[in-house]
Amino acid sequence: MSEPVAVSASSRVLYLIVCAAPPAQQTADVVPMLQAEGWDVCVIATPQASRWMDLSTLAALSGHVVRTDYKLPGEADPLPKADAILVMPATFNTINKWAQGIGDTLATSILCEALGRGAPPVIAVPCLKMDLVRHPAFARSTALLRECSVRVLHEPERYPSPLMVPWSEVIESLHSIAQGTREA
Numbered sequence: 001m002s003e004p005v006a007v008s009a010s011s012r013v014l015y016l017i018v019c020a021a022p023p024a025q026q027t028a029d030v031v032p033m034l035q036a037e038g039w040d041v042c043v044i045a046t047p048q049a050s051r052w053m054d055l056s057t058l059a060a061l062s063g064h065v066v067r068t069d070y071k072l073p074g075e076a077d078p079l080p081k082a083d084a085i086l087v088m089p090a091t092f093n094t095i096n097k098w099a100q101g102i103g104d105t106l107a108t109s110i111l112c113e114a115l116g117r118g119a120p121p122v123i124a125v126p127c128l129k130m131d132l133v134r135h136p137a138f139a140r141s142t143a144l145l146r147e148c149s150v151r152v153l154h155e156p157e158r159y160p161s162p163l164m165v166p167w168s169e170v171i172e173s174l175h176s177i178a179q180g181t182r183e184a
Contacts, residue, residue: 089127099141
């Protein structure tokens with residue numbers, strides 16, 4: 001098991017929302033990379049994605065409980081407030097539910113609330129089969145999310161793998177968000 005990366009008290013809080021696509025299995029590798037970039041990472045997984053990950057390892061790495069479900073009324077939120085949200089991997093299902101305002105999981109509820117509030121800034125990194133990329137609902141949903149200032153990193157014709165954005169582009173977008181939130 002990897003050792004958690006120490007994050008400073010001045011770190012920005014990043015909600016890493018993980019959906020059920022193959023890259024979810026590498027979340028334990030992604031958390032330390034995000035921490036190395038100065039983020040205090042809180043993992044929130046869809047119910048299906050949580051089955052693909054070792055939640056206790058992720059909790060140890062991040063220093064936070066991995067949330068997969070709603071808290072009970074009156075319970076305190078176990079996670080600090082997010083400065084940014086990274087949805088990676090973002091599935092066809094989550095993207096379309098989010099754009100339509102369907103908050104039937106904790107992950108989509110958090111995303112719907114952020115969209116309605118206009119904060120914190122959100123980056124979405126879709127990971128889906130080309131058949132689903134060509135589905136008309138996906139184009140409408142990503143267009144709506146972009147209109148609402150969500151950074152949707154999805155240009156499958158540009159990337160070596162049409163399923164996932166290069167890590168360098170994700171980090172570049174996070175740096176841009178961090179600069180924007182410091183200036184605000």
